[in-house]
Amino acid sequence: xxxxxxxxxxxxxxxxxxxxxxxxxxxxxxxxxxxxxxxxxxxxxxxxxxxxxxxxxxxxxxxxxxxxxxxxxxxxxxxxxxxxxxxxxxxxxxxxxxxxxxxxxxxxxxxxxxxxxxxxxxxxxxxxxxxxxxxxxxxxxxxxxxxxxxxxxxxxxxxxxxxxxxxxxxxxxxxxxxxxxxxxxxxxxxxxxxxxxxxxxxxxxxxxxxxxxxxxxxxxxxxxxxxxxxxxxxxxxxxxxxxxxxxxxxxxxxxxxxxxxxxxxxxxxxxxxxxxxxxxxxxxxxxxxxxxxxxxxxxxxxxxxxxxxxxxxxxxxxxxxxxxxxxxxxxxxxxxxxxxxxxxxxxxxxxxxxxxxxxxxxxxxxxxxxxxxxxxxxxxxxxxxxxxxxxxxxxxxxxxxxxxxxxxxxxxxxxxxxxxxxxxxxxxx
Amino acid sequence: xxxxxxxxxxxxxxxxxxxxxxxxxxxxxxxxxxxxxxxxxxxxxxxxxxxxxxxxxxxxxxxxxxxxxxxxxxxxxxxxxxxxxxxxxxxxxxxxxxxxxxxxxxxxxxxxxxxxxxxxxxxxxxxxxxxxxxxxxxxxxxxxxxxxxxxxxxxxxxxxxxxxxxxxxxxxxxxxxxxxxxxxxxxxxxxxxxxxxxxxxxxxxxxxxxxxxxxxxxxxxxxxxxxxxxxxxxxxxxxxxxxxxxxxxxxxxxxxxxxxxxxxxxxxxxxxxxxxxxxxxxxxxxxxxxxxxxxxxxxxxxxxxxxxxxxxxxxxxxxxxxxxxxxxxxxxxxxxxxxxxxxxxxxxxxxxxxxxxxxxxxxxxxxxxxxxxxxxxxxxxxxxxxxxxxxxxxxxxxxxxxxxxxxxxxxxxxxxxxxxxxxxxxxxx
Numbered sequence: 001x002x003x004x005x006x007x008x009x010x011x012x013x014x015x016x017x018x019x020x021x022x023x024x025x026x027x028x029x030x031x032x033x034x035x036x037x038x039x040x041x042x043x044x045x046x047x048x049x050x051x052x053x054x055x056x057x058x059x060x061x062x063x064x065x066x067x068x069x070x071x072x073x074x075x076x077x078x079x080x081x082x083x084x085x086x087x088x089x090x091x092x093x094x095x096x097x098x099x100x101x102x103x104x105x106x107x108x109x110x111x112x113x114x115x116x117x118x119x120x121x122x123x124x125x126x127x128x129x130x131x132x133x134x135x136x137x138x139x140x141x142x143x144x145x146x147x148x149x150x151x152x153x154x155x156x157x158x159x160x161x162x163x164x165x166x167x168x169x170x171x172x173x174x175x176x177x178x179x180x181x182x183x184x185x186x187x188x189x190x191x192x193x194x195x196x197x198x199x200x201x202x203x204x205x206x207x208x209x210x211x212x213x214x215x216x217x218x219x220x221x222x223x224x225x226x227x228x229x230x231x232x233x234x235x236x237x238x239x240x241x242x243x244x245x246x247x248x249x250x251x252x253x254x255x256x257x258x259x260x261x262x263x264x265x266x267x268x269x270x271x272x273x274x275x276x277x278x279x280x281x282x283x284x285x286x287x288x289x290x291x292x293x294x295x296x297x298x299x300x301x302x303x304x305x306x307x308x309x310x311x312x313x314x315x316x317x318x319x320x321x322x323x324x325x326x327x328x329x330x331x332x333x334x335x336x337x338x339x340x341x342x343x344x345x346x347x348x349x350x351x352x353x354x355x356x357x358x359x360x361x362x363x364x365x366x367x368x369x370x371x372x373x374x375x376x377x378x379x380x381x382x383x384x385x386x387x388x389x390x391x392x393x394x395x396x397x398x399x400x401x402x403x404x405x406x407x408x409x410x411x412x413x414x415x416x417x418x419x420x421x422x423x424x425x426x427x428x429x
Numbered sequence: 430x431x432x433x434x435x436x437x438x439x440x441x442x443x444x445x446x447x448x449x450x451x452x453x454x455x456x457x458x459x460x461x462x463x464x465x466x467x468x469x470x471x472x473x474x475x476x477x478x479x480x481x482x483x484x485x486x487x488x489x490x491x492x493x494x495x496x497x498x499x500x501x502x503x504x505x506x507x508x509x510x511x512x513x514x515x516x517x518x519x520x521x522x523x524x525x526x527x528x529x530x531x532x533x534x535x536x537x538x539x540x541x542x543x544x545x546x547x548x549x550x551x552x553x554x555x556x557x558x559x560x561x562x563x564x565x566x567x568x569x570x571x572x573x574x575x576x577x578x579x580x581x582x583x584x585x586x587x588x589x590x591x592x593x594x595x596x597x598x599x600x601x602x603x604x605x606x607x608x609x610x611x612x613x614x615x616x617x618x619x620x621x622x623x624x625x626x627x628x629x630x631x632x633x634x635x636x637x638x639x640x641x642x643x644x645x646x647x648x649x650x651x652x653x654x655x656x657x658x659x660x661x662x663x664x665x666x667x668x669x670x671x672x673x674x675x676x677x678x679x680x681x682x683x684x685x686x687x688x689x690x691x692x693x694x695x696x697x698x699x700x701x702x703x704x705x706x707x708x709x710x711x712x713x714x715x716x717x718x719x720x721x722x723x724x725x726x727x728x729x730x731x732x733x734x735x736x737x738x739x740x741x742x743x744x745x746x747x748x749x750x751x752x753x754x755x756x757x758x759x760x761x762x763x764x765x766x767x768x769x770x771x772x773x774x775x776x777x778x779x780x781x782x783x784x785x786x787x788x789x790x791x792x793x794x795x796x797x798x799x800x801x802x803x804x805x806x807x808x809x810x811x812x813x814x815x816x817x818x819x820x821x822x823x824x825x826x827x828x829x830x831x832x833x834x835x836x837x838x839x840x841x842x843x844x845x846x847x848x849x850x851x852x853x854x855x856x857x858x
Contacts, residue, residue, distance in 0.1 A: 001477075001481060001732065001733065001734050002517070002733065002734030002735075003474070003475050003477060003478045003514060003733065003734070004475075005470070005471060005474070005514065006471060006473060006474060006475060006500065006502060009470075009471030009473070010471065011468075011470055011471070011511075011515050011518070012468055012469040012470065013468055013515065013519070014466035014467060014468055014529065017466075017467045017468055017469055018467075020469075021467070030792075032767070032797055033770075033792050033795065033796060033797035033798065034792055034797075034798075035769070035797065035798070035799040037443035037446075037767075038443060038446045038447075038450070039440075039441055039442055039443055039446055040441040040446055040449075041434070041438075041440050041441065042434060042435060042438030042439065042440070042548055043472060043504075043534060043536065043548060044435060044438070044492075044504075044536070044548075045432070045434070045435060046432050046433075046435060048430075048432060049432045052430060063473075063494055063496065064494065065492055065493065065494035065504075067492065067538055068538055071435065073435060075472070075473075075494075075504075082440075085432060085434065085440075086440050086442065088431070089440070090442065097802055100443065105472060105534070107472065107473070109496055109497055119471050119472060119473075130802055132802065134785075134802060135802070141789060141792075145792055145793060148793070251785065254782045254785050254786050254789070255785060255786065255788075255789035256786070256789050256790070256793070257789075303430065304430065304431065304432065305430055305431030305432070306431075338461070338466075340464070341462075353683045356563075356680065356683050356684060357683050357684065357685070359684075360570060360683070360684035360685050360686075361685070363459075363462050363463055363570075363574055364574060364577070364685070366462065367462060368461055368462040368463075368464065369462065369463075369464070370464040373526055373559055373561065373563060373564070
């Protein structure tokens with residue numbers, strides 16, 4: 001009986017796994033050096049947890065299941081609700097700001113396409129308990145710290161930044177009620193991701209009034225923060241939001257990443273829980289392709305039954321990132337086969353047990369060591385050693401009767417005889 | 430709205446995550462030095478994949494779900510069926526023996542109890558394409574390589590080993606039909622895991638004939654391989670199985686782990702797919718507690734639509750292992766807080782941006798660096814540096830006007846002034 005894999009999932013053969021590990025290890029290393037600590041939650045949570053604030057698109061894409069006790073559960077499509085739950089559970093004992101990261105496996109029942117799978121990994125970093133825009137700046141810096149580390153430059157990627165707080169005031173000034181905004185955000189979020197005519201059609205479906213629609217399009221064509229002043233007389237809230245944006249760009253300059261960042265009023269984010277600064281990171285070569293994004297979500301913890309506490313963070317998925325790095329030739333360096341420290345060969349069957357014993361000892365000493373199962377001819381064993389990229393090869397043959405091993409350096413090809421005891425004494429040091 | 434976590438799942442706060450990472454990183458390191466390569470599959474597969482050969486208990490504990498396309502899926506309760514599927518898919522291009530490992534997240538709808546959760550991590554290693562018992566020996570050695578590495582000794586744990594091939598012959602000699610064996614194995618597997626009277630009751634439910642039951646109990650009380658000769662005249666198949674067992678113990682001796690291993694006819698394994706050598710690793714302090722196990726499954730790949738190809742492997746879960754290591758005091762060394770390379774402090778608000786700039790530069794250079802969000806008094810900042818276990822603290826104050834930093838070694842307490850350019854030139858080296 002031959003069963004296929006489920007569409008939209010991936011099998012990680014060793015070569016694929018090496019790439020996944022390289023990406024995820026980089027995420028972890030950069031998070032830690034930016035002062036974040038790792039956490040994780042369960043792969044499934046109560047279904048209703050994702051129905052509170054995850055946004056329409058995510059709720060539609062939930063993998064839900066019912067357990068034997070009748071509980072309605074769902075595979076996590078994102079980790080932010082879990083983060084909110086976990087922080088709320090220990091809110092009084094966690095020192096603030098809480099700077100945490102995670103690399104969860106997430107599941108979304110999407111229609112599979114290039115860069116969009118039904119199961120993927122996402123790098124999440126979050127700062128909770130800090131309302132200063134400095135936290136938003138640090139989050140954006142951390143993302144760029146990683147993206148620079150893997151070789152991306154301002155020629156390759158751009159961080160587009162806006163503010164939902166500002167946008168809310170501007171949209172209300174056009175005549176939208178606060179209750180209409182969440183729905184409108186979902187449409188506005190698509191502006192940079194779909195062709196212009198598709199966007200205008202989507203907008204027309206949500207906003208019947210042609211005059212309002214015109215004003216929205218006018219607003220969406222704003223090119224700089226300064227232009228907003230010209231567009232309409234600002235309220236105090238809008239002014240505060242604009243000042244925040246200006247300070248964010250100043251801090252990003254201090255941190256040395258200004259050349260990656262620009263204001264873009266079209267950045268809205270699809271998720272319902274954002275409240276302030278929002279940003280998305282784009283591949284410059286294909287502007288419809290966002291490789292990640294995030295923003296401030298100051299109300300979320302309260303909505304999950306906790307106190308009002310400010311928070312900001314981002315997520316970057318592995319699928320689009322891997323495609324981008326591959327296109328830029330930045331994955332290549334990663335594909336070299338891992339090195340084996342020792343390959344233990346033997347010239348005759350009578351030395352097999354000795355080879356096995358020495359293999360076991362080398363492994364116990366922390367060294368990666370291989371040997372041949374079949375007891376092939378020595379030439380074949382040496383070829384295996386070379387195929388496996390072994391640094392050194394130990395040959396057990398007649399010399400062993402005099403308690404000596406032959407150690408061959410696989411780089412230089414040089415061979416030398418070493419006494420067994422001396423060899424292991426060296427290894428231990 | 431306050432939503433609890435689902436029963437039987439775990440939240441990994443940073444301290445818990447540090448333990449999980451320490452355990453899993455150890456599994457990975459030891460696998461690699463034993464010549465295994467990492468793979469992984471999807472978290473869900475078609476439901477029917479687990480209905481083929483996973484054994485009754487696992488099928489009962491499946492978390493199943495139906496996706497929008499009507500596909501019947503299940504969260505993986507084990508990774509072996511995925512492994513069989515993946516190997517079959519590329520059977521002609523994979524060089525043999527295939528030596529792979531994985532550390533999958535698995536889900537089983539069990540009744541949660543100590544050491545048994547509904548979601549856990551399992552270390553799996555497998556050797557495919559090698560029928561020699563040497564592969565079984567290598568698998569057992571690899572498990573013991575890790576368990577020794579974390580500090581467990583023959584006083585703490587024991588590997589109990591038997592052979593299903595041998596057991597099958599012996600049970601057929603008692604009068605069981607081949608078709609009855611799978612059901613019987615599930616009961617016999619419980620012998621070392623439940624009290625004697627519970628076991629006898631379970632056996633009585635499956636085997637009505639009192640005489641047969643007596644013979645089964647007699648067989649199960651065999652203490653050594655030699656005793657089997659006395660019990661009944663061996664068939665050629667049984668003899669071959671006994672020889673295999675004897676050779677396995679010899680190889681384990683050569684590899685230096687004989688003191689951890691003993692024959693135990695009561696080891697059967699619950700899963701339906703085992704065909705030869707089977708083993709379980711027990712905590713000696715609590716003999717009802719298995720921390721892992723495995724064995725040979727030569728027919729599985731064929732049952733999944735591939736060619737007949739021999740295979741052997743094992744799995745060790747993280748829950749029981751963590752409990753055992755904790756009880757033995759072997760987790761303690763892991764709980765120390767990670768070290769921060771630099772803490773950047775500043776004496777006055779006017780130096781804040783400089784502190785931020787230097788923090789960003791240090792992080793970009795690969796060093797873990799923290800700073801204070803609030804611009805607290807210097808004493809408080811230094812206390813934070815010390816709380817965060819920082820190796821060095823940089824203090825930006827009036828010296829900075831002369832382009833100098835104060836660098837304080839947090840271990841010795843010694844302070845020195847360093848020119849900014851010189852400091853970064855050193856870092857780069």
